[in-house]
Amino acid sequence: MTDEPTVAATDEREPVRLADLKFDDRGLMPAVVQDAESNEVLMVAWMNLEAVQRTMLDGRTWFFSRSRRELWPKGETSGHIQHVEDLKVDCDADTILVKVHQVGVACHTGERTCFHRELATD
Amino acid sequence: MTDEPTVAATDEREPVRLADLKFDDRGLMPAVVQDAESNEVLMVAWMNLEAVQRTMLDGRTWFFSRSRRELWPKGETSGHIQHVEDLKVDCDADTILVKVHQVGVACHTGERTCFHRELATD
Numbered sequence: 001m002t003d004e005p006t007v008a009a010t011d012e013r014e015p016v017r018l019a020d021l022k023f024d025d026r027g028l029m030p031a032v033v034q035d036a037e038s039n040e041v042l043m044v045a046w047m048n049l050e051a052v053q054r055t056m057l058d059g060r061t062w063f064f065s066r067s068r069r070e071l072w073p074k075g076e077t078s079g080h081i082q083h084v085e086d087l088k089v090d091c092d093a094d095t096i097l098v099k100v101h102q103v104g105v106a107c108h109t110g111e112r113t114c115f116h117r118e119l120a121t122d
Numbered sequence: 123m124t125d126e127p128t129v130a131a132t133d134e135r136e137p138v139r140l141a142d143l144k145f146d147d148r149g150l151m152p153a154v155v156q157d158a159e160s161n162e163v164l165m166v167a168w169m170n171l172e173a174v175q176r177t178m179l180d181g182r183t184w185f186f187s188r189s190r191r192e193l194w195p196k197g198e199t200s201g202h203i204q205h206v207e208d209l210k211v212d213c214d215a216d217t218i219l220v221k222v223h224q225v226g227v228a229c230h231t232g233e234r235t236c237f238h239r240e241l242a243t244d
Contacts (some may be wrong), residue, residue, distance in 0.1 A: 015242040030152050032163055039161035041154055044217045056243065090236040091229055095166045097237040107213050114212040115219040120137040121178065 022094040023048065028064060029094055033106065035113075036085040036099040042106035043114040045074075047096060059084050061098060080104035144216040145170065150186060151216055155228065157235075158207040158221040164228035165236040167196075169218060181206050183220060202226035 023029050028046045035042055045063040047055070051071055054062040061074040061082040075081035082100035089096055107114040145151050150168045157164055167185040169177070173193055176184040183196040183204040197203035204222035211218055229236040 015240040017242045030166060032154050032166060034163055041156055041163065041219050044152060044154060044212065052241075056241070087241045088237040089239040089241050090166065091231050091233070091239065092236075093239070095237075096241075097163055109213050111213070114214075115210040115217075117211040117213065117215070118137040119174075119178070119209045119211050119218075120139045 016089045016093050018049065018052065020093055021049065021052065021089070021096075022092065024094070026066075028066070029096060031061075031063065031096045031098055033061065033082060033098050033100055036101055040113050041115055042082075042100070042102060042112070052096065055084060055098065056087065061100060075103065078104065078108070080106065082106070138211045138215050140171065140174065142215055143171065143174065143211070143218075144214065146216070148188075150188070151218060153183075153185065153218045153220055155183065155204060155220050155222055158223055162235050163237055164204075164222070164224060164234070174218065177206060177220065178209065183222060197225065200226065200230070202228065204228070 021029065027048045030044055031047045032044050033042045034040065046066060047062070048064045051062040051064050054071065061084060062071055063074060064070070065072050081103045083103070084098055084100055086099040087096060105112050107116065143151065149170045152166055153169045154166050155164045156162065168188060169184070170186045173184040173186050176193065183206060184193055185196060186192070187194050203225045205225070206220055206222055208221040209218060227234050229238070
């Protein structure tokens with residue numbers, strides 16, 4: 001997350017180690033999932049340290065469900081797996097961006113992306 | 123945020139009213155900011171209801187700083203304003219996606235995007 005102004009840490013351009021990821025007080029950080037081909041933003045979900053580790057080891061996305069309080073591999077029930085192409089961390093090391101090759105669709109509604117709803121202006 | 127499986131609400135494809143946005147227990151939701159031209163993900167920050175309203179009214183992004191506990195207009199000090207092209211809400215109405223035309227760079231480090239750090243594999 002980015003607030004401004006912020007004093008830049010000297011190591012902000014270095015690779016981030018897992019131990020240096022800044023999870024929130026629940027041990028979570030937001031993960032933005034982006035389509036590696038279309039660059040569409042597909043969804044945002046939560047990762048804890050173990051979800052990040054499993055995602056790196058497996059090459060497919062794992063998240064942490066806040067409601068069920070457990071790890072879940074994306075596509076476990078739907079088959080709509082996300083194969084990871086790239087992982088990036090933001091300047092503050094508290095948000096992760098995952099570029100994926102999406103099998104099927106990302107959204108449980110059947111839409112390609114979860115971000116398909118307009119915001120009403122009234 | 124998307125957990126699965128989730129029971130789809132019947133109105134999930136309808137425009138979302140401001141009153142139906144689902145802010146967390148701090149009154150905040152993550153906002154993903156995407157470059158409208160390159161589709162690069164530029165940053166993730168937080169919005170409360172007033173930040174969403176000001177962003178819609180102003181046509182430029184406003185966020186809520188958790189550390190300073192106040193609204194801030196992006197680019198206030200740097201001049202790196204984000205002109206809003208499109209707003210979308212996700213299926214759960216708890217995350218917002220803002221497509222913008224970025225003046226200058228999004229990141230306070232001088233990088234185009236905040237997501238420029240690799241995750242070390244060791």
